[in-house]
Amino acid sequence: MGKTVADIAQEFNLSITTVRFIIGGNAQRYRISAKTEKKVKDYIEKHGLIVNHAARSLKLKKTETLGIIIPRLSNPFFARLIETFEAHCRSLGYQLIFSCSQNNDKEEANLIRMMLSRGVDGLFIACNSKESQQYAIQSVSKPIVFIDRDFGIGKLNSVITDNFGGGYQLAQAILKDNEHELIVFIGDESLPTIASRLAGIEKYCSEHLKKSFKVIKLKGNSAEYGQKGMQTYLKKNSLPRCMVTSSLNILEGCLYAAKNAKLVFNERAIFGTFDYHPMLEFLNNELWVVEQNRQELVQVAFEMMMNMLQSNQDEDISSTLQNNKTFSSNPCLINLNHK
DNA sequence: TGTTATGATCGTAATAGGCT
């Protein structure tokens, strides 16, 4: 299990201070004999060392813990993003704690307070709304990097995906050599991610598409909204031959509604969606997917965080906390189940 | 009896100082 500093001090009849000098790499500076240094180091090599991070944090005024708040873990994109964040965090010696705001502004504010009271050194947040992003900026005096969503407030650090470009490319790919009317199921447009996806699709269609396309706007981004949207659509229409959904959850709901209605998509129907999931490979239809570059998103978000933590330590001036940078990552368009 | 003040506690990191 390892030994504590007190164990080691007792073992060799030394003071705790002496042992700490050796552990801290300051043996020579404090004139600890090479003989003593060696025996302590050998002992730690053999038995291991237990460090009390709570006490260390108390002294150092930093916990080497970072917090991340996302809307929901049931969104596969966020689940995978968390996993990438955690691995990155751990590789740099940081502990990551995460919580879900359940798309609720009040809950998000609570979680911010909770994370701060736990002593996180910095926060990554995927905000629910413009108001909650404003609240975070005003109420948090520690480094924040906003992820996935930037509501355009300005003066903040954010790492987002070029959803407009993604939507544009997706429309381009899906409409090439396709005769059928495009049906777009779009989730909550108040989110900049969703609005940008739709804007990209509309931009391409207005530039290149001669025939009409239909946008079905939903009030939320969960599978339930997708299901309801498709149910309503099916009252007056048959299943789309050319369909885009704004997220995996919306696609899930749409497919579920079709299954419930005992309807089967035409085998030549073509789908487009945002965010990749391995289960998509098992669909029979041709499918285009806009996949976000998770590794890049996480890496850049971390660089921003580390920069702020560093400058915070050096200067200790809260006004320099925010660097006001926005990074936009390019998504990748992939084609699955091509026929 | 109810309120406020003080001190001890945890382990770590850094500084000041002591003993031979």
Add this chain to the structure above:
DNA sequence: AGCCTATTACGATCATAACA
């Protein structure tokens, strides 16, 4: 000079003491 030890702050929490 060489080698090591004692003391303190850090911050929240709890127990005990000292007030009115």
